[in-house]
Amino acid sequence: MRVDSERLPDIGPTSFWDRISPGRLFSRGEVIPVLRLFGTIGAATPLRQGLTIAGCATAIERAFNIKNAPAIVLQINSPGGSPVQSRLIYERIRLLARQKNKKVYAFAEDVAASGGYMLACAADEIYADGSSLVGSIGVLSSGFGFVHLIHKLGVERRVYTSGENKFQLDPFKPEKPEEIQRLKRIQEIVHQDFIALVKESRGDRITAAGDSLFTGEFWSGRQALELGLIDGIMDMRTKMRAVYGDDVRLKLISTDRGFFRRRAGLGSFSGAEYGISFAKGFADDLISALEERAIWARFGL
Secondary structure, eight states: OEEEEEEOTTSSOOOHHHHHSHHHHTOOOOEEEEEEEESOBSOOBTTBOOBOHHHHHHHHHHHHHSTTOOEEEEEEEEOOBOHHHHHHHHHHHHHHHHHHTOEEEEEEEEEEETHHHHHHTTSSEEEEOTTOEEEOOSOOOOOOOOHHHHHHTTOOOOOOOSSTTSSOSOTTSOOOHHHHHHHHHHHHHHHHHHHHHHHHHHGGGGTTTGGGGGSSOEEEHHHHHHHTSSSEEOOHHHHHHHHHOTTOEEEEEEOOOOHHHHHGGGOOOOHHHHHHHHHHHHHHHHHHHHHHHHHHHTTTO
């Protein structure tokens, strides 16, 4: 985890002499931490930049612990993912906002949809670009089916379970209607929880739009503003200067998720064991990367 104390590149004066002028050196401008939440939400792999509470917790704590900062900024670019991880990150932000008595602003970049919009709901105010994609308040389960492929390859699937419903929705066997119905019932419960969270967060701002917001549809930033899903069309720099003055300083707090750092916890293996482990892990990572690509592709990105 790394905290970058430098100002964001697009904040502050561009002239070198402006930077070293006495007025800038002794500036008393407010410091606002910026927490960047980027990527799909769920388990992270070398080929997939996943957001999880385990990966974000330290950065969130550091953001809220910056002395005298009156607010926190969430910079969001996420198409969603795990509803559980989305909720855990949301709850951690709201808890600290109450404990530290700090206001939270969210700014959507390309997309803040599904779980990404849930993260935005952790803010007191949400802003986006007019062309951002916002919403998708629904629940999605996706995967791959390998039924025909496994037969063509002449591979025999062997699974042993205790419990008649333990072996459900396996990608190597044909789908069964009763298994799909069980999944849909679970999805409906998760969807209702999501709806309740959005209603609690947005309050009267979404009353006029009604239940049409909860069909899983997504909208442009300008449409989202009309529906009450966001509070304005504005970028982070402009809004923070409008609220805290031209001398406001934005401090970026980021998570370091490099390939070798994520693989550093592999433990102790022999050469052969390491090769097998790495090959299996790479295959899993490749599938995860394809799934992530499919999630982004839903939004044309």
